[in-house]
Amino acid sequence: MTSKLSAAIQAELIVGGVTQSALAHKLGVSSTTVNHWIKGRKFPDRESLAELKSAFNWTRDDIIEMARDYILNDGGLKIYRLAHTAFVKSMFENDYEAFLDALLALDREELRVDEHHIGTSNQWAKIFDQGSDFWRVLVYDDEVVGYWQASVVREDVLERIIRGELLDSEITCEMLCHPVLPGNYSLYFCVLLLSREHRSAKNLQRLLKSFLGVLEDFARSGIFFDDIGTVAVSREGSQLCESLGMVKIRNLERRTEHEVFEVFRARGSIISTLRIPNSLGGKDLTDLYREHFTPEQKTGDCR
The missing domain is CATH 3.40.630.30 (Gcn5-related N-acetyltransferase (GNAT))
Structure with a gap:
């Protein structure tokens, strides 16, 4: 199961030619944290969501849709x-x-x-x-x-x-x-x-x-x-x-x-x-x- 958040981050990394490590450094989080977002094991906190929104020019509706998708797919709790x-x-x-x-x-x-x-x-x-x-x-x-x-x-x-x-x-x-x-x-x-x-x-x-x-x-x-x-x-x-x-x-x-x-x-x-x-x-x-x-x-x- 690939979440919309995961797909969106991976697409941005590919288009921008950016590695997970580079994104983690830019956002001030660990590479493991970024990997967990991509794997669907965790959802970004409020501060990280704001950083992602700014880095990738996501809209508020984009964020809401990603959050809804994560919740509907058990939010990583029943994987x-x-x-x-x-x-x-x-x-x-x-x-x-x-x-x-x-x-x-x-x-x-x-x-x-x-x-x-x-x-x-x-x-x-x-x-x-x-x-x-x-x-x-x-x-x-x-x-x-x-x-x-x-x-x-x-x-x-x-x-x-x-x-x-x-x-x-x-x-x-x-x-x-x-x-x-x-x-x-x-x-x-x-x-x-x-x-x-x-x-x-x-x-x-x-x-x-x-x-x-x-x-x-x-x-x-x-x-x-x-x-x-x-x-x-x-x-x-x-x-x-x-x-x-x-x-x-x-x-x-x-x-x-x-x-x-x-x-x-x-x-x-x-x-x-x-x-x-x-x-x-x-x-x-x-x-x-x-x-x-x-x-x-x-x-x-x-x-």
């Missing part, structure tokens, strides 16, 4: 949304490789990892397509700004990942399980990522709540995960795992410039004791897991 397969169909014409190009570009920018560690668009396109239940993206004005992804894998595959013997780039569709029948399965939580510009507690909760919602939906169908593993590559990731009550298993040898590379795990009945806030749907999920994992309950359906 974030979670998206799934319909987003790939509408924005990428069901081209999962093009979709994964966008996600892996976000990985490289935020995680500072290369193809050797994260894999290729071709590899992950197949996994995202076949394992479509286990990912969601956070979208801002039709731009992917965050996502989470997990894979239901064989028990031996999860063990290899946790021991550091299998990189994300080496995961294949043949290693996946497709939970249909009730039972217990192993889950590798691969990534939960937000771009720096959109990183906030609210957006993190949006992504986390959607993941927990997927787990709850499967649990209500009798499908449980008795072994969940993940590798934290940031202090924030480690703190999130610890705050949820996951158990740290080991440190892995540093394979990137990250300061941490820690393995966390939640197994069996431990999952029912994870400290998931009720606001994220934690009570219903943990109740379902607590009821399922009785002392007599056996594990092992996708092994």
Whole structure:
């Protein structure tokens, strides 16, 4: 969604051959502020509107129309949304490789990892397509700004990942399980990522709540995960795992410039004791897991 304000500023910059930085300097604001106006994330204050009106010879009616358009289009307050397969169909014409190009570009920018560690668009396109239940993206004005992804894998595959013997780039569709029948399965939580510009507690909760919602939906169908593993590559990731009550298993040898590379795990009945806030749907999920994992309950359906 491009607002009338955004379109007007961009048109003036092009016609005048002026950069965002130059405009910001002229108006006495930061380049980030101008970028937010153009992206539709903020509307100029009264003083800035007066400066823009003078700089671009806008009329009072121009300003009123831009303000009305901004308000009618939610004023930047309802732009974030979670998206799934319909987003790939509408924005990428069901081209999962093009979709994964966008996600892996976000990985490289935020995680500072290369193809050797994260894999290729071709590899992950197949996994995202076949394992479509286990990912969601956070979208801002039709731009992917965050996502989470997990894979239901064989028990031996999860063990290899946790021991550091299998990189994300080496995961294949043949290693996946497709939970249909009730039972217990192993889950590798691969990534939960937000771009720096959109990183906030609210957006993190949006992504986390959607993941927990997927787990709850499967649990209500009798499908449980008795072994969940993940590798934290940031202090924030480690703190999130610890705050949820996951158990740290080991440190892995540093394979990137990250300061941490820690393995966390939640197994069996431990999952029912994870400290998931009720606001994220934690009570219903943990109740379902607590009821399922009785002392007599056996594990092992996708092994």
